[in-house]
Amino acid sequence: MKLRKGLVVLTILMLVAGLVLGGCGQKKPEAPKEPEKTVIRFAHWRGEDKAAFESIIKKFEAENPTIKVEQSIEGSEKHDTKLLAEFQAKNGPDVFAVMPGARFANVVKGGWFLDISGEKFLDVVKPHLRLPGQDGGKQYAVPYQLVFNDPVYNKGIFEKYKLEPPKDWKGFLALCETLKKNGITPIIFDSEIGPGQFMNPMLMNNMPSDDALVKVQKGELKLTEDWFVTTLKQFKELNDKGYFQKDVLGTKKAGAAALFAQEKGAMLAQGSYMMASNKQANPNLKQGLLAPITVSADKMKYEGIHTATFMIAINKDSKNVEAAKKFMAFLFKPEIAAEYANATGQMLTISGVQYKTEELMEQAKWLEKKTLFQPRYMITVSEVEKAIVNSIMDVIGGMAPEKAALKAQQEVDRVIKK
């Protein structure tokens, strides 16, 4: 019993001595705490740009050690759906990409854009290129990529047959005929994105005003009018004369791109955004851009189409607005933008960017041309857009232009309840 008591006393003494001696020792220096990082999320749909953005983000984080940027990427359609759901749950990304037109209008409707009017980083984007990101006089998003929705053409084939981009509709038809006679498909067209792309240069000089499609959705102009029916007739003419490849409506975007890369066609009716991937598929390909001029040379108003498909914006409900603005400003620095452009092959809206690839230098020539902002993106009611695109498919599928125009107008009337 005595022994046990002794043991207890001894243990207590040892513990007290340990504590006292420990307390007398030097304080261990605390490990330096990492500064708390602000995490911002950047959401977009361009999976092909992941590596380029990763490299840019690394540089941004090195320059701003207190900010961490997370990239979240979804396919373009899922991106929109997810974005709206996240905004409603007040859990949206801090910085995000958005398309112009109907999709931009939806985010404006939800009130989820932070007004970035007057921000310094906007200065590097020419005022007319900022327009697609504006609503009610406020700048909500800034176009980052500059796309020319004009057919891409194979310069090698054109040189072989001594062809030049034509200046009028007659010339365009003659060009197609020469190509066809030499066994080359003049235009590779696809049913997936082709009608929505090719309709823009086909319409640009036929429309009675630049905002004709806006007037259609307001009920002020009709698709059954001469300007639209003429455009459909011109589509029909190209199809009937065999200037598109066989079975256009069964060809998907990837199939069309493959045909063009294999040099089975002279023009690809998509846009400048295809030039980098075409080159990747066929490194020997020399490409240029040309738009069909659907009127006589003296009536030409525009040489081509431009658009912005990757607009960058900040979430109004972001808890890290300052960090988000810093990141956005970083993306718009010309040297950073140049890194992105040359890595992804995309032309940008930013002034002072040095382009290095052959394709980007070719696109840069179009900055000086008179181009119209993509009419399709001026439509903010998606059903109206679909009705117009479908009328082109109907004509290519064999429907008379007048009937296709009437069908489209009936759908527009139903949607806008006129």
Place this chain on the structure above:
Amino acid sequence: MRKYWPLSFFILPGLLMYVIFFVFPAISALGLSLTDWNGITPERNFVGLANYKEMLTNDPIFAQAFGNNIKYMLFVVFFQTLFSLIFAMMLVKNSRLNVFYRALFFLPTIIASISVAFIWIFVYDPSIGSLNTFLTKLKLDFLIQSWLGDKNIAIYSIAVVQCWAHIGQVMVIFIAGLQSIPKSLYEVARIEGATPWQTFRHVTWPLLAPSATIVVAYTTLQSFKAFDLILAMTDGGPSYATEILSLFLYHQAFNHYKFGYASATAVIFMLIVASITLLQFKILRANKVSY
């Protein structure tokens, strides 16, 4: 009865899940279908039955989608059932070769629909697709089609892909049904001098009826609710030729942001599926066979 009431607690988790994930969304869809909600702004106005009226009386795309649904369903139900039965009868014996072929036919079932769609987009491509190239090589040029571009055949072209992807799966059900038929019945038929057709007609088919009913019920619902394959292959095009109800609903909600209207479509869609299920349930009960 009283002594069993504590057992009801065992069904509570399942019931709770059912209420949260089915009953509640179904009721909320019903509520939303009476509004003009755009899915973006919080405002929603009560519009009564306007969405239903518009859909059922004034929307040609809804009518076309419903018609496409029926065409798609009938094609898939007939050909998927027929070919899976033929393959099942060919591969019913458990030999090594048959087991290999069963696995081979089952393989497309485990491939994701999106991958199946991409494979077939290239098969059907009119210029570089293997199907038209194959037909050209066989000098069967007259059979060459714009498989996904022709409004009259696009829906059937996708239905073929649906059959290709699921025949192996349905075949397994038929094989199980065939293997459960007592061999003695075939012996009797053989002794009685029945021809192969008579054996099929009077022995195999009647005893396979329960399996066939399950197959038809499953295939009907599966084809009626098809979505991802069509979305990836044509997205409802060209000119709504392959738009079916599920896709119509999706486009209304996520392309046109008409969530109220899409909810009304969902309610109608749910009613159609429920009616088909009920009808099939009755047929299934009537087809019970004993021997």
